[in-house]
Amino acid sequence: MYGNWGRILRVDLSKERIRTEKVKEVFCRKFLGGVGVASKIIFDEVVPSVEPLDPGNVVVFAVGPYQGTGIPGSGKWTVSARSPLTGIWGESCGGGYWGPEFKSAGFDAIAVKGKASSPVYIWIDNGDIEVRDAGNAWGKMASEADKIIKNELGDEKARAVLIGPAGERLVRFACVVSDHGFSGRSGLGAVMGSKNLKAVVVKGTKRVEVAETERLKEYSKELFKKINKATSEFRKYGTTDSAEELHDTRGYGLAENWRKGRFEGIKGLVGSRFLEITVGPIACTDCPIACHRHIRVTEPEKYAFDGYGPEYETIAMIGWLNIIGDYKAVAYLGHLCDEYGMDTISAGSMIGFTMECYEKGLLTKKDIDGLEPLWGSGDVAVTLIHKMAAREGFGDILAEGVSRAAQEVGGEATQMAVHVKGMELPAHDPRPFPSMAVNYATGQRGACHQRGFVLQDESTIPEWGIPKVADTYSMKKPVLSAARYQDWAELFNSLIQCEYMTAGGLTLSHQIELLNLVTGWGVDADEMLMTAERIFTLQRLLNIRYGMSRKDDTLPPRMFNPVEEGVGAGKVPVGFERMLGEYYALRGWDPDGKPTVEKLLQLDL
Numbered sequence: 001m002y003g004n005w006g007r008i009l010r011v012d013l014s015k016e017r018i019r020t021e022k023v024k025e026v027f028c029r030k031f032l033g034g035v036g037v038a039s040k041i042i043f044d045e046v047v048p049s050v051e052p053l054d055p056g057n058v059v060v061f062a063v064g065p066y067q068g069t070g071i072p073g074s075g076k077w078t079v080s081a082r083s084p085l086t087g088i089w090g091e092s093c094g095g096g097y098w099g100p101e102f103k104s105a106g107f108d109a110i111a112v113k114g115k116a117s118s119p120v121y122i123w124i125d126n127g128d129i130e131v132r133d134a135g136n137a138w139g140k141m142a143s144e145a146d147k148i149i150k151n152e153l154g155d156e157k158a159r160a161v162l163i164g165p166a167g168e169r170l171v172r173f174a175c176v177v178s179d180h181g182f183s184g185r186s187g188l189g190a191v192m193g194s195k196n197l198k199a200v201v202v203k204g205t206k207r208v209e210v211a212e213t214e215r216l217k218e219y220s221k222e223l224f225k226k227i228n229k230a231t232s233e234f235r236k237y238g239t240t241d242s243a244e245e246l247h248d249t250r251g252y253g254l255a256e257n258w259r260k261g262r263f264e265g266i267k268g269l270v271g272s273r274f275l276e277i278t279v280g281p282i283a284c285t286d287c288p289i290a291c292h293r294h295i296r297v298t299e300p301e302k303y304a305f306d307g308y309g310p311e312y313e314t315i316a317m318i319g320w321l322n323i324i325g326d327y328k329a330v331a332y333l334g335h336l337c338d339e340y341g342m343d344t345i346s347a348g349s350m351i352g353f354t355m356e357c358y359e360k361g362l363l364t365k366k367d368i369d370g371l372e373p374l375w376g377s378g379d380v381a382v383t384l385i386h387k388m389a390a391r392e393g394f395g396d397i398l399a400e401g402v403s404r405a406a407q408e409v410g411g412e413a414t415q416m417a418v419h420v421k422g423m424e425l426p427a428h429d430p431r432p433f434p435s436m437a438v439n440y441a442t443g444q445r446g447a448c449h450q451r452g453f454v455l456q457d458e459s460t461i462p463e464w465g466i467p468k469v470a471d472t473y474s475m476k477k478p479v480l481s482a483a484r485y486q487d488w489a490e491l492f493n494s495l496i497q498c499e500y501m502t503a504g505g506l507t508l509s510h511q512i513e514l515l516n517l518v519t520g521w522g523v524d525a526d527e528m529l530m531t532a533e534r535i536f537t538l539q540r541l542l543n544i545r546y547g548m549s550r551k552d553d554t555l556p557p558r559m560f561n562p563v564e565e566g567v568g569a570g571k572v573p574v575g576f577e578r579m580l581g582e583y584y585a586l587r588g589w590d591p592d593g594k595p596t597v598e599k600l601l602q603l604d605l
Contacts, residue, residue: 001025002211003065003518004033008041009107009129011122013195014055014114018129020107028108029521029531030604033064035091036494036535037109038080042089043542045113052084052187053170053194055115061161061200062109064496065518067100068208069216072224073498073506075100075285078183079161084194085172085187085346085401086422088543089444092188093493094161095284095292096181101159104204112197121149121162121199126206134198139165141339142177143307149201162199163189164341166389170194171399173346173424177338180282180292180308184343185423186445187401211520219517227504228288234503235281238291239312241271243320246312250455251568252429254320256375257352258418258558261566265325265376269315273327278309289500295331302379303332310334310344316427317348322355322381329378333385340389349424350388350398351381353405356416362409369393418556420447421548428455429568431559435478437573438583439486441553442593444539450499452486454478461488463508463525479582487532494535534603537587537595541605550593553580 006028008021031037038060050056059081066074077099083090102110105124112122116131119138123130136152137145142164150156160178167174167189174189175182192198210216233241246252247266255263277297283290293309310318310331318337319330337344355373357363365372369387371394373380387395397405402424406417418425423446430436430447435454440447449455460468464484466477491511492499508525516522523531543552555573562570573579584591588599595605 001028002209002520003069004028005106005108005208007107008037009110009124011110011112011129011131012114013112013116013120013131013197016131018131028065029519031535032491032494032531033108034062034078034494034496035080035490036531037062038078038091039089039535039538039542041109041111042080042082043538046082048545048547050082052082052087052191055195056113057082057191057194058111058113059188059191059195060109060111061102063099063103064494065515066495066497067103069210069518070220070286071497071514071518072220072227072286072288073501074496075287076496076498077102077161077178078493078496079176079188081188081191082546083186083188083445084170084190086446088421088546088548089539090186090188091445091493092176092183092185093496094176094178094181094183095498096159096179097285098159098161098178098181098202099496100285101204102202103208104206105202106204106206110200112195112200114195116196119196119198121160121197121201123153124200124202126204137198138168141165142341143339145198149199153201155203158201158203160199160201163192164339166340166342167193169389169391169399171342171388171391172401172404173343174341175343177341181284182338184345185448187343189341210518212517216514216517219513223506223510224288227501227506230504231289234500235290237271237275238281238293238309240274240293240310240315242312243269243315246316247320247566249567250429251432251563251566252427253431253563253566253568254316254427254429256323257321257356257416258425258429259563261563261568263320263323263325265323266320268325269319269327269330274309274331277328277331282308284498287498288504291500295335297328297331300328303328305332305335307335308338313427314344314348317345318351318381320427321348321352323375324378324381325376326378329381333378333381336382336385340385342385342389345426346401346424347385347388349402349418350405351384353402353416354384354398357409357413360412362411362413367394415557418558420555421552423447425556426450430555431562431573432568432571434573434579435481437555437559437576438479438482438579441555441576441580442482442486442583444536444543451489452482453489453499454481454485461485461508464529479579479586483583483586487529487536490532490535491528530603534605537599537603538605540589540593540595544594550580550591553593
């Protein structure tokens with residue numbers, strides 16, 4: 001077959017068993033790769049009795065038909081498992097260099113289960129696979145662990161996906177780190193930690209065959225130039241220039257834990273300030289944009305570091321949400337999360353939750369180990385990050401995520417916990433946008449803008465009946481838009497390709513043409529929609545298996561309370577239950593959110 005190896009690497013750490021499973025081309029066409037393949041593996045093997053941190057949970061690292069082909073934005077990989085944060089389907093996509101390297105080793109995915117008796121890492125050198133001792137790297141920060149492993153291997157060009165101390169200590173929102181790429185959401189670093197798995201390290205020199213080599217090369221080159229030319233500002237600032245724009249033009253009510261639509265210190269978090277401490281842009285493999293940042297802070301000493309810079313979500317959820325307007329403090333806080341291996345969205349949310357609980361008297365200084373968590377205190381936020389990662393004192397409660405922490409604090413705290421299905425909201429306010437509200441509520445891994453970003457000004461999906469809209473506040477078809485953007489996200493994370501390519505004009509039609517040049521399948525927009533729906537529905541079936549139903553497809557109470565100032569003032573998702581019913585009908589689900597037999601037959605499930 002073209003574009004895929006048809007090979008899934010299987011590792012059982014408990015039984016110390018390694019084998020290769022071969023799959024047919026029909027399987028690859030049906031599930032593509034990435035989260036599509038992972039959904040199928042986890043559906044087949046992780047039953048409800050297997051808890052997220054049990055040895056029987058399966059963590060799947062996967063690539064898709066795009067990796068190793070030079071397609072723009074294909075320097076990506078996905079990791080999936082039953083989430084320790086939510087207890088349901090969990091997955092996240094990361095960048096850097098690991099994905100194409102893994103594909104070049106001759107595999108489409110690696111599925112790991114069991115638990116090693118002591119810390120280990122998996123070493124994949126093309127077709128040679130070993131499970132090696134990771135004792136020297138265990139307990140180390142992410143960047144140091146990466147260096148230790150590469151030094152032991154004697155190969156600086158090896159690429160690793162690994163966890164930091166937060167994953168080892170089973171922080172429920174621990175992430176997986178790979179160079180400057182971070183798969184932040186769902187807490188899958190904790191799944192690795194529960195298996196005593198520090199890293200999966202790879203070196204590959206093989207080239208996957210494609211159906212039309214020269215045409216693919218020319219088409220990719222053409223798209224690369226197009227995207228590169230259209231994203232010069234993006235390349236200059238990355239996503240650091242988004243906070244003020246979204247504060248002013250969309251009226252996001254992030255300030256003080258999602259209560260206020262205005263933050264006077266927002267100008268301290270603009271792209272030009274972060275540019276002052278930026279050494280230069282960093283690109284993932286085959287990326288025409290280079291949105292990641294190399295950052296260096298020299299003073300004040302307490303915030304000094306040399307590493308990777310924050311993206312919009314970190315700036316908004318750690319800075320804006322908590323009224324921290326010092327860009328150097330925010331950059332350092334993001335760096336700490338990166339080194340510990342913690343999702344900055346969840347970590348920022350935990351800080352805001354703590355500050356509000358203290359403000360309202362639900363927590364005292366004694367409860368919080370003597371800290372005084374006042375709004376705007378970057379130094380207190382630093383201490384809370386350390387405590388969460390170490391599960392020390394009150395940090396042990398925060399490391400459980402906002403839903404569990406709120407139950408522990410009790411009382412009004414549950415009303416302050418801003419999450420869907422246990423996963424903290426990202427920094428895009430759904431209150432003014434009906435389509436985003438539906439997307440967040442029905443998200444398979446919880447609220448997520450990247451799994452159905454309906455507010456993308458640059459992109460539309462005319463191939464699936466979604467035109468460009470002039471006013472996202474009053475979209476005529478919010479339910480259809482929510483569903484189709486969710487479907488498109490499944491393609492991005494199964495093919496796999498970075499969604500930021502849409503900022504340079506990438507369309508679904510481009511993706512279909514690229515896939516056909518790689519595989520020779522001759523797919524069209526209708527088949528791609530069917531494939532996307534199949535993957536999305538399979539994840540829904542998993543969530544139903546784990547106890548999810550209509551009651552869980554909702555928004556936190558705060559999202560039905562409007563902010564009083566800013567562009568989004570007074571706006572909430574009116575008619576939410578009606579829209580949810582319309583969404584179920586569109587999906588072919590029953591009134592409780594379960595896919596019908598007819599729909600499953602249509603999708604060949």
